[in-house]
Amino acid sequence: MEMKLLVQYVGDLEEDKVLNLLKDFVAMNPTQDEADKVISACQEGMAIVGDRFERGEYFVGDLIFAGELMTESMDILKPVIAGSKNGNLGKMVIGTVAGDLHDIGKNIYRGMVEALGLEVFDIGIDQPASAFVEKVREVKPDVLGMSGVLTLAIEAMKQTVDALKEAGLRDDLKIIVGGNPMTKDACEYIGADAFTTNATEGVRIVEQWLK
Numbered sequence: 001m002e003m004k005l006l007v008q009y010v011g012d013l014e015e016d017k018v019l020n021l022l023k024d025f026v027a028m029n030p031t032q033d034e035a036d037k038v039i040s041a042c043q044e045g046m047a048i049v050g051d052r053f054e055r056g057e058y059f060v061g062d063l064i065f066a067g068e069l070m071t072e073s074m075d076i077l078k079p080v081i082a083g084s085k086n087g088n089l090g091k092m093v094i095g096t097v098a099g100d101l102h103d104i105g106k107n108i109y110r111g112m113v114e115a116l117g118l119e120v121f122d123i124g125i126d127q128p129a130s131a132f133v134e135k136v137r138e139v140k141p142d143v144l145g146m147s148g149v150l151t152l153a154i155e156a157m158k159q160t161v162d163a164l165k166e167a168g169l170r171d172d173l174k175i176i177v178g179g180n181p182m183t184k185d186a187c188e189y190i191g192a193d194a195f196t197t198n199a200t201e202g203v204r205i206v207e208q209w210l211k
């Protein structure tokens with residue numbers, strides 16, 4: 001598939017063209033590697049949407065539409081990104097942190113770690129530290145994943161890790177944070193074990209941990 005074209009169609013919010021490209025792509029029985037490239041292209045297209053929003057060319061309605069377009073896109077891609085392993089590699093709790101309603105990236109990542117063979121407990125969006133603490137206490141996961149794309153997510157993630165420490169739950173837990181604003185500095189500030197802006201890399205990190 002022509003990735004540049006996909007990036008452009010996502011950026012232009014050309015729903016029919018995007019969905020048709022993806023349907024043709026899935027029909028070709030692509031490899032996981034090819035599917036990863038398509039996800040990256042979608043992410044790149046969404047960055048264009050974000051830039052146009054920032055420049056005042058797109059409005060909140062366009063962001064909402066972009067979100068719906070990505071959800072539809074991931075539904076089409078599901079058969080090629082999500083396998084059907086039975087969740088015996090380990091357990092993971094995942095959620096989007098307080099104040100942040102973005103969940104497209106989290107959902108993509110969840111599909112990929114499920115395909116890897118983890119049992120995933122997704123607590124949803126805009127979840128306060130206390131909700132993460134509760135779920136971790138209940139499920140005792142091997143890994144905690146926190147997602148956030150707003151700058152303010154960094155602070156919310158730090159508060160969540162602090163709350164886990166206070167509850168005595170931090171030490172037996174590997175923590176990975178994901179989303180566009182994540183950097184090495186942010187990761188250190190938050191007190192997480194790893195960070196990424198890329199779901200595939202996030203899968204590799206967790207796979208390494210659980211081996």
Ligand code: B12
Pocket residue numbers: 039042043046047048049050051053054060063064065066067068070094099100101102103104105106108109144145146147148149150151152176177178179180196197198199200202203
């Ligand atoms: C779609 C979208 C929305 C949709 C979200 C729909 C949904 N269900 O998620 C809606 C309309 C709700 C929305 C709302 C808002 N948005 Co918005 N949105 C976007 C947009 C265009 C795309 C985000 C996206 O889905 N990207 C595609 C995914 C695939 O990428 P990703 O999230 O990075 O995920 C990948 C990796 O990071 C990783 N990953 C993600 N999570 C995790 C977790 C783990 C554990 C791991 C390992 C990996 C991982 O895997 C994914 C695949 O590789 C971005 C622009 C951008 N540049 O991203 C703005 C953007 C994030 N939004 C922005 C803003 C400002 C807002 C609003 C404040 C707008 C408003 N005025 O109302 C609100 C805030 C609502 C809130 N409180 O959260 C800003 C944020 C600015 C900032 N620095 O804080 C951005 C950057 C746009 C911009 N350039 O101005 N938005």
